[in-house]
Amino acid sequence: MNSKRLLNQRNLLMLAALILAALVPLAFRSDQYAMILMTTVLIYAVLATAWNIIGGMAGQLDLAMGAYLGLGAFTAGTLLIRWSITPWIGMFLGGLVSMLFAMLIGFPLFGFKIKELWYALTSSALVTVMQVIFLMWNGVGGPTEVYLPTRISPLYSLRFNTYMPYYYILLVLLVVVIIFNNRIRYSKLGYSLLALGEDEDAVEVLGVNSQASKLKALMIYAFVCGIVGGLYACIYGYLHPSFFSTNMSTEIAILGIVGGLGITYGPLLAAVLLVSFREYLRASLGGGMEGLYLAVYAVILILIALFQPRGLAPLVNSGYRKLQTFFGELRHGKPADVESH
Amino acid sequence: MENQPMLKVTNLTKKFGNLVAVNNASMEVYPGEIVGLIGPNGAGKTTLFNAITGLYKPENGKVVFKGVNITGFLPHKICKLGMSRTFQVTRAFLHMTVEDTVRVGAYNRRNEKNVLAKVDEIIELCELGDIRTRVCGDLGLAQLRKVELARALATEPEMLLLDEAGAGLNATELSAFMTLLQSLNKDYHITFCVVEHVMQMVMGICQRIVVLDSGELIASGTPSEISHNQRVIEAYLGKRAVNYVN
Amino acid sequence: MIETATQSVITGTMMGIIYALIALGLSIIFGVMNVVNFAHGDFVMLAMYLSFTVGTLFAWDAVITPVITVPLLFVFGLITYYLLIDRTLRQMYVVQLAVTVGLQILMRSAALIIWQAQPRALQYSFIQGNIEIGPYSILTSRLVGAVVSLIFIGGIAYFLNKTWSGKAMRAASDDLDVASLMGVNYHRTYALTFAIGAALTAVAGGLLMSFQQTDPQGGVRFGLLSWCVLALAGLGSLPGLIVSGIIVGIAETFAISFIDPRARLLAVYAIFILVLWLRPRGLFGRK
Structure with a gap:
């Protein structure tokens, strides 16, 4: 009900978080490691938030993130290398390529009603397949790393020697994706996706074209992944088939699940909390034993999935409501009204 | 116009492997009617509903809604044309x-x-x-x-198929539900086809009743005709019961 | 051309039977418990590493190592079941996915910690060389692998059909509530099922280790392979599982011989997608 109001508490809170996120890098300007960490967190945050559209709302457990990210990276990178096209344009073209690819994959998949477990498996396998194809495709580098050149100027080629510009680009992207998420959530598409995630037949007899709705969700998601892919290539400065990573793909989905399915801020929250935790572990444990930080991280994921199966967001939500009620009582002497989403 | 059926099912057959769930069934529903579809358990009523609304593709036969041949249409297209439904086991x-x-x-x-x-x-x-x-x-x-x-x-339908919408309701709930259906039928001009086990509801609101047994249509008529029909009593109670009644 | 094709069929058949053994573990876990184990391929990876360690330690042939690795993986399966899987039984499959993917990350990082990133292979083997039949040759180690796999698949068939525990497993797969009413403690049945599924990967791991190497990411391939075999076979038919394994194995060797060694996964994926599109119940499925 209050979702329409622009300046409700939730939005104010988000605005505060945004300002904080915009200011933090200024404090860590000279700390390269902190900047890498924050940029990494943002990459995961954007991807996990976008995943919410296909995974959280539509309930399609997509594990193909790496396929779309890789395609976007190779599109933007190759355009820069071959034709000196700026990644500013290249990343959107990468997004488009990923989106078209998602359409080609999704149309038959959804048309044949491949869903749940089998959708998850096929989408996961798709990443490996794309990796193999790009390993074999020597025209774009095959198994060797292809470095991105700096053409014309760092700004033109999106090749900076600090992480700060990438951080801000990603932050803008995150805000756009969040706004988009909310717009979709409270639109025809959003309601249709949420309902078909629960019961596809029931939603069909209410006039919803479930195949088209799922396809739209998948294409939006792939578009975002493709754009991130273009940035990803610029940030790392090279192209390699390892961008088609099954591990990273499943991790995005896990962040979405562990954050709370269908709640915009859930995957975001999970990405921010867990990825920074993981990177912190990597920094503090990484030196001695390779893999130890991942093991600890895996245990945390398992514990959350086991003991908070509805995700972190409901947990934080109930805490937030308690605070709200508490302050509401202080101010008005009665509980404040509470939003459902 | 009044004589044109809103829904016309012709020789519809639906099989699952060797099991024939609906066999050569034909029925018509006219605008403004409330038609009851009854039959013993496993008679194929829900299957018939699923075939009409596009959840199943029938092996044979034709479904025509408002003059449009909707056989094999996807459910959402059928809904756009003006037909929706509810489910036997609620699917909220x-x-x-x-x-x-x-x-x-x-x-x-x-x-x-x-x-x-x-x-x-x-x-x-x-x-x-x-x-x-x-x-x-x-x-x-x-x-x-x-x-x-x-x-x-x-969805603003012209026709609604209700699959056992009265099951599990107590007497008060049921009569409120029946009043609602009748007002929807009169004031909103919605045509109904209801699968129902609750005889109180079938006899109370249906103008016409169609009986399905083992996938085949065995009778059609007003509630009072149906309640005296030999084959219907046979289907529900078995042959011996008929002899006993006679 | 024809010779290469025939050779591919022979090699593919051998490999395929081993794949069927791996998929059998997944199949009984999925079929009986309806649990989605995304980490199944990583159980194979772990089994291969354990074979490597046991083989190195005692200077044994890889084929013998299951004597030790089977009990190890059986126990590991039990622990996994009681610690993780048992708590996810009544949850959505999404939670099962999250938990088993967590397990997957855990197992891969554990492998990385214990055995490091470089591929490991066993050096000792007394089943070496080829058996030559005309122009064709069969690697002895693969033949042994195929035969041992068949023996174990047969053993599982006997277990499921003739023993009380096996019947309890099948009963639990048909109807959990009825099985509980008839006195089947489904927690114990499920634990046994999961442990057997894990133990079967130990057998396969030993066989694979006699002619392959492994690395921490080695499970990805076997995960995809076994789901593909399972999708192709459907649930409930052991001969179907063997045939499906062979089809996948042959497709893989054909891709290796005629396209590119790296294309093997593409062939598997193509089969996987085709089956899901054309025959979602699998070729031999009863459900």
Whole structure:
């Protein structure tokens, strides 16, 4: 009900978080490691938030993130290398390529009603397949790393020697994706996706074209992944088939699940909390034993999935409501009204 | 126009492997009618509904709705044409609120601007105001049946198929439900085809009854004709019972 | 051309039977418990590493190592079941996915910690060389692998059909509530099922280790392979599982011989997608 109001508490809170996120890098300007960490967190945050559209709302457990990210990276990178096209344009073209690819994959998949477990498996396998194809495709580098050149100027080629510009680009992207998420959530598409995630037949007899709705969700998601892919290539400065990573793909989905399915801020929250935790572990444990930080991280994921199966967001939500009620009582002497989403 | 059937099913057959669930069934529903579809358990009533609404593709036969051959259409297309349904075992969107559930249906004919008006109208009509912000997973069966009717009504159908919408309701709930159906039929000119086990409801509101047994249509007529039909009594009670009655 | 094709069929058949053994573990876990174990391929990876360690430690042939690795993986399966899987039984499959993917990350990082990133292979083997039949040759180690796999698949068939525990497993797969009513403690039945599924990967791991190497990411391939075999076979038919394994194995060797060694996964994926599109119940499925 209050979702329409622009300046409700939730939005104010988000605005505060945004300002904080915009200011933090200024404090860590000279700390390269902190900047890498924050940029990494943002990459995961954007991807996990976008995943919410296909995974959280539509309930399609997509594990193909790496396929779309890789395609976007190779599109933007190759355009820069071959034709000196700026990644500013290249990343959107990468997004488009990923989106078209998602359409080609999704149309038959959804048309044949491949869903749940089998959708998850096929989408996961798709990443490996794309990796193999790009390993074999020597025209774009095959198994060797292809470095991105700096053409014309760092700004033109999106090749900076600090992480700060990438951080801000990603932050803008995150805000756009969040706004988009909310717009979709409270639109025809959003309601249709949420309902078909629960019961596809029931939603069909209410006039919803479930195949088209799922396809739209998948294409939006792939578009975002493709754009991130273009940035990803610029940030790392090279192209390699390892961008088609099954591990990273499943991790995005896990962040979405562990954050709370269908709640915009859930995957975001999970990405921010867990990825920074993981990177912190990597920094503090990484030196001695390779893999130890991942093991600890895996245990945390398992514990959350086991003991908070509805995700972190409901947990934080109930805490937030308690605070709200508490302050509401202080101010008005009665509980404040509470939003459902 | 009055003589044109709204729904015409001709020689419809649906098989699952070797099992013939619906065999060569034909029936018609005319505009403004409330038709009851009855038959013993496993007679193929739900299968027939699924084949009409596009959830199953029939092996044989034809379904014509408002003059359009909709055989093999996807369910959402059929809904756009003006036919929706409810399910025997309620299939609510358990994590969605009542108003959001109704909204999913309302988008069938409404856009973002006027969808809320429809939601409000339907919620008032079905008396769901008290529970509109409740999550469906928390509701009882009677409420779920109402929500399911409400979301189907929100699609603004000309014809509704109700699959055992009265099952599990107590006497008060049932009579309220019957009143609602009759008012929808009279005031909103919605044509109904209802699968029903609750005889009180079938006899109370249906103008015509069609009987299905082992996948085949065995009788059709007014409630009083049907209640005296030999084959119907046989189907429900077995041959010996008929001899006993006679 | 024809010779290469025939050779591919022979090699593919041998490999395929081993794949069927791996998929059998997944199949009984999925079929009986309806649990989605995304980490199944990583159980194979772990089994291969354990074979490597046991083989190195005692200077044994890889084929013998299951004597030790089977009990190890059986126990590991039990622990996994009681610690993780048992708690996810009544949850959505999404939670099962999250938990088993967590397990997957855990197992891969554990492998990385214990055995490091570089591929490991066993050096000792007394079943070396080829058996030559005309122009064709069969690697002895693969033949042994195929035969041992068949023996174990047969053993599982006997277990499921003739023993009380096996019947309890099948009963639990048909109807959990009825099985509980008839006195089947489904927690114990499920634990046994999961442990057997894990133990079967130990057998396969030993066989694979006699002619392959492994690395921490080695499970990805076997995960995809076994789901593909399972999708192709459907649930409930052991001969179907063997045939499906062979089809996948042959497709893989054909891709290796005629396209590119790296294309093997593409062939598997193509089969996987085709089956899901054309025959979602699998070729031999009863469900």
